[in-house]
Amino acid sequence: MIGSLDEQLKLKLKQMIIIECDKEDINADDINDDVLLFSPESGLDLDSVDALQLSMSLQAHYGVRLTDPKAFRRVVTTINELAAYLQPE
Numbered sequence: 001m002i003g004s005l006d007e008q009l010k011l012k013l014k015q016m017i018i019i020e021c022d023k024e025d026i027n028a029d030d031i032n033d034d035v036l037l038f039s040p041e042s043g044l045d046l047d048s049v050d051a052l053q054l055s056m057s058l059q060a061h062y063g064v065r066l067t068d069p070k071a072f073r074r075v076v077t078t079i080n081e082l083a084a085y086l087q088p089e
């Protein structure tokens with residue numbers, strides 16, 4: 001299944017963001033699948049420290065190494081894009 005269609009994967013990614021970035025005041029349902037995660041529209045208020053936390057968590061949970069900031073910005077754009085990257089067709 002393509003990642004962007006896998007609701008369980010997307011929920012896990014949202015929960016990972018909430019936990020790793022200390023956003024306990026946000027519910028997974030509050031995170032839109034298509035909104036840019038590092039934008040004001042997301043309501044997450046993510047910064048470079050959060051990006052580092054997410055990068056380490058993606059490596060630990062999914063074996064994905066995104067140490068290059070440009071690669072990270074290409075992959076971690078939206079929940080749908082990240083899920084599709086982790087679970088391609």
